[in-house]
Amino acid sequence: MNTYKAVIGDCISALSKAVIPTKSLDHYCRILMYHAVGTDVPGDIHQLYNMPLKTFRLQIEHLSRLQQSGLICVRDLNAGVETSSGLVITFDDGYRDNFTAAAPILTSYGLPFTIFVPPKLILDGDSRYLSIVTLKELALLPGVTIGGHGYSHRPLTNLDDGALANELRGSRAWLEDIIQKPVVTMSYPHGAVDERVRAFAADAGYEVAASSNFGALNGGCDSLWLPRTDIWAQDGLSRFKSKLAGSWDWMSHFDYGK
Ligand SMILES: [Zn+2]
Numbered sequence: 001m002n003t004y005k006a007v008i009g010d011c012i013s014a015l016s017k018a019v020i021p022t023k024s025l026d027h028y029c030r031i032l033m034y035h036a037v038g039t040d041v042p043g044d045i046h047q048l049y050n051m052p053l054k055t056f057r058l059q060i061e062h063l064s065r066l067q068q069s070g071l072i073c074v075r076d077l078n079a080g081v082e083t084s085s086g087l088v089i090t091f092d093d094g095y096r097d098n099f100t101a102a103a104p105i106l107t108s109y110g111l112p113f114t115i116f117v118p119p120k121l122i123l124d125g126d127s128r129y130l131s132i133v134t135l136k137e138l139a140l141l142p143g144v145t146i147g148g149h150g151y152s153h154r155p156l157t158n159l160d161d162g163a164l165a166n167e168l169r170g171s172r173a174w175l176e177d178i179i180q181k182p183v184v185t186m187s188y189p190h191g192a193v194d195e196r197v198r199a200f201a202a203d204a205g206y207e208v209a210a211s212s213n214f215g216a217l218n219g220g221c222d223s224l225w226l227p228r229t230d231i232w233a234q235d236g237l238s239r240f241k242s243k244l245a246g247s248w249d250w251m252s253h254f255d256y257g258k
Helices: 003-019 053-068 096-108 119-123 132-140 161-179 195-203 237-244 249-253
Strands: 029-034 086-092 113-117 144-148 185-187 208-214 226-230
Touching: 029 208, 053 096, 053 237, 086 096, 096 113, 096 132, 113 119, 113 185, 119 132, 119 161, 132 144, 132 161, 144 161, 161 185, 161 195, 208 249
Parallel strands: 029 086, 029 226, 086 113, 113 144, 144 185, 185 208, 208 226
Antiparallel strands: none
């Protein structure tokens, strides 16, 4: 994100914090959205999504402290999460570093997490992404959920009905065959979702689907259109805490150019 936009964002969030009471962390659920931890992300023009390992470690240490203090419960992404309290950790796209860098930190703290994987990025053999072998190993780790992310990572709203059904059903079937576990969660590639895509996701057997709309779950959310809180590479601990407290939820009103 351009520096001036980040500065403006910090100012609005400070103002938001001053006029809107900070939300109690144990009264609602928030789904964090990460991408890579140490790998350049294609098309990331604002350089938001390659999280430095050191920053990631500080954020996860903070979450672990909150959990140990009883202030939050880090939970799985599953049916019912939209009405529960807690915090969910998710990653989009299936970067290899999710296995080599993020997973060791998360599992060392016993924190569950979900990775949304588009099969085509795995099958293309690009070393930035998980391989079939590492995907299988990741799926066997305690607390790990593998979810769908379309088959070929295309924006689903652009597809005709046949292609849309193939993307959603094909990715689910492929993942279930590889990891030998049910796949009932997904996130929409590029955050592209509308009523038709949502209906096709339900028809394909998904029970929970995350969008890229900014925000927290308020107890009345559509389980197939859940908002997430976008965590950026530049989010030091101060801004991370501010996002957890809801001081950036004003962004739910804006499309800030993901
Ligand atoms: Zn994606």
